Amino acid sequence: MAIVRRMWTFRAIAASALALGGATMAQATARNFDESCHALSGKTIAGATIGATSSEQGRFAGGDQSFTDLPAFCRVQARIARPDGGHIELEVWLPEDWNGRYLQAGNSGFAGSIAYRGLASGVRDGFAVANSDGGHQSVGSDMRWAIDRPGRVADFGHLALHDTAIAAKAIVTRYYGRAAAHAYFAGCSDGGREALMSLQRYPDQFDGWLVGAPENDFTGELTAELALAQASRGRFSSITQTQLDAVSKLALANCDALDGAKDGVIEDPRRCGSNLAALACDNPTGAACLDPGQIAAIDRARKDWRDPSGTPDIPGLAWSVGTEAAPGQWSGWMSHIAGAGIGGHEDYAQQFFGTFLHRDAALDLATLDPGDAWRDARQKTSADVDAIDPDLSRQRALHRKVIQYHGWADVGIPAQFTLAYYGAVQKAMGGSVEDFYRLFMVPGMGHCGGGTGANAFGGFGDLATPFEPDRNLLAALVRWVEQGKAPDRVTATHYRDNDPAKGADRTHPLCVFPRQARYDGKGKIDQASSYHCS
DSSP states (O other), X not given: OOOBXXXXXXXXXXXXXXXXXXXXXXXXXXXXXXXXXXXXXXXXXXXXXXXXXEEEEEEEEETTEEEEEEEEEEEEEEEEEOTTSOEEEEEEEEESSBOSEEEEEOOOTTOOSOOHHHHXXXXXXXXXXXXEOTTOOOSTTOOGGGTTOHHHHHIIIIIHHHHHHHHHHHHHHHHHSSOOSEEEEEEEXXXXXXXXXXXXXOTTSOSEEEEESXXXXXXXXXXXXXXXXXXXXXXXXXXXXXXXXXXXXHHHHHHGGGGSOOSSSOSOGGGOOOOXXXXXXXXXXXXXXXXXXXXXXXXXXXXXXXXTTSOOEEOOXXXXXXXXXXXXXXXXXXXXXXXXXXXXXXXHHIIIIIIIXXXXXXXXGGGOOHHHXXXXXXXXXXXXXXXXXXXXXXXXXXXXXXXXXXXXXXXXXXXXXXXXXXXXXXXXXXXXXTTTEEEEEETTBOSSSXXXXXXXXXXXXXXXXXXXXXXXXXXXXXXXXXHOOOOSEEEEEEEGGGOGGGOEEEEEEEEBTTOOEEEOSSSOTTSGGGEEEO
16 A cells, blocks of 8 residues: 655655764654654644644553554644533544554443554554544443533534544644545444444545444443343352353354354354253253253343333344353353353443433342333433434445444344344335445454454454455455445454464454355365355
């Protein structure tokens, strides 16, 4: 790809090197890089007041994360003041070797801090990349920031995305002396919601969006968290890791080979009905079997929750079948199972419905009816936080491009939400939308990663996958926007224990939905070249 160099010219660098009396050209370049970076400090650009700036290279530590092998970049920290006395904190990372593009990284959870992994991934691939805290400062899932502060809820919902893009693009232009040729947004989880929110409300700000496991039906998904938190009470605390292993093994025994290859991953869980009767026993202590109460508890978590009125219809965890025992799956999200503490579902539901909507951090979630809770949340917050408009006619007319992905086995945000929205878009647009909007479902993958399937493919925050269109969805999006070549399949990689440092142990193709990978009947089952999409 073409590299857009610094705003100074080769002649200027050479002249500076001669003037330094023997200093090397590299030293002159480094000095210009440092000086240009620090020159931004104290400036106010497009409403953003720049505080600290620093020249970084190699290792960077931010929050509770650290990153290595990063290219040289200028780190810009800035604030945008808000009418209620609060502010949006943002960072813009400006690589010395810029690819001429702008990337905005999404958040996770309820935002509240800078997503450094998204910044590190973007700058590694040559983007000028920005991220904000969504207009509030918080730790973990704490939602006290939203109480009686409608402006901050609106910032979190969509305004911070818009204003960050304006300010960050202006900083990019000031620094490099030219505007970015193309602009992209990438995020997963709440960052996926942000991506679809940006697409729906502000389609002029970006050329392409990479949307991962979106929480775009925000109020519906939080209601699912509530229903699953309620389902995880009672007999879940008696279920052991040994029993979870048995549940996953039974599903794999029944469904793994449906795609023609017995590879330890269920390609399409919609085809898998896993009846737990084969694991039934009266006294499961220390054994790989389940008593009737435990079977009922698992079945309840798997099943959809339906309001008597028909709305909402809240998805359960049926599609995570075969991955229940994997690290971070049920034990990460369901409370008290296999010796775990409070799970992700209960944590988020407690903050949203208890701390925020009911102003009661100690609210007993068991007292809420999911249907009533959903209607309350919809009425009070949907206008700001839900990104569920299926009419993308304007976006199609503007030739915008969207790639969305979701793990079939996602326990955090069940994949049914993605298929529901994608289906709604197809219906609103009168049929296929593959000319501008393509979906990739990922077998065996959990929430934005993890699980048992091949899950490294250039998704949000992926620092391991090379920036190659046939292996990296963000690179595929860039090629689609800039060269008009739409992706039909990409090769995903699985690392041992989901740790890139341990090396890859298999690859698998991801196909444009509704197509799926089918084993050719020959070749190694752990190599993507042995599969075709159909």
